[in-house]
Amino acid sequence: MNWKFWQKNDTPPEAPPGQSRPKELPEAVGRYLVVDLKMDPDWVWALKAATRRREENHNIKDFRIFSPTEANAGGMKIRNFNSLDAYPNLVLYEGWVNTKTHQLELHANSTEKAA
Numbered sequence: 001m002n003w004k005f006w007q008k009n010d011t012p013p014e015a016p017p018g019q020s021r022p023k024e025l026p027e028a029v030g031r032y033l034v035v036d037l038k039m040d041p042d043w044v045w046a047l048k049a050a051t052r053r054r055e056e057n058h059n060i061k062d063f064r065i066f067s068p069t070e071a072n073a074g075g076m077k078i079r080n081f082n083s084l085d086a087y088p089n090l091v092l093y094e095g096w097v098n099t100k101t102h103q104l105e106l107h108a109n110s111t112e113k114a115a
Helices: 027-036 068-073 082-086
Strands: 048-053 060-066 091-098 104-108
Touching (some): 027 104, 060 068
Antiparallel strands (some): 048 060
16 A cells, blocks of 8 residues: 555645735735824734736736635635635725835725615
């Protein structure tokens, strides 16, 4: 028998090119939320951001900000930027940031539906 239990055969699905796992907020985005928008720093720095790199300019990254505690409470698995398409109500903010010049554009997500 060939039991190699230390070797895993089931590899996690690959992220699409230019996307990575959700990580901490980019520094410029977190600073903007805390300093300019006067949000609670403890809450802001607990949030996560899923990013994807733009093909036409690799210095610009699109991001979506969400609360990992809400995602875990709802049993939602967030693997990358595109996985948030299935959970639009989980996205708090979205926008883009230029990693070279630290310019950013941020939009609050409005999931209210018109009656």
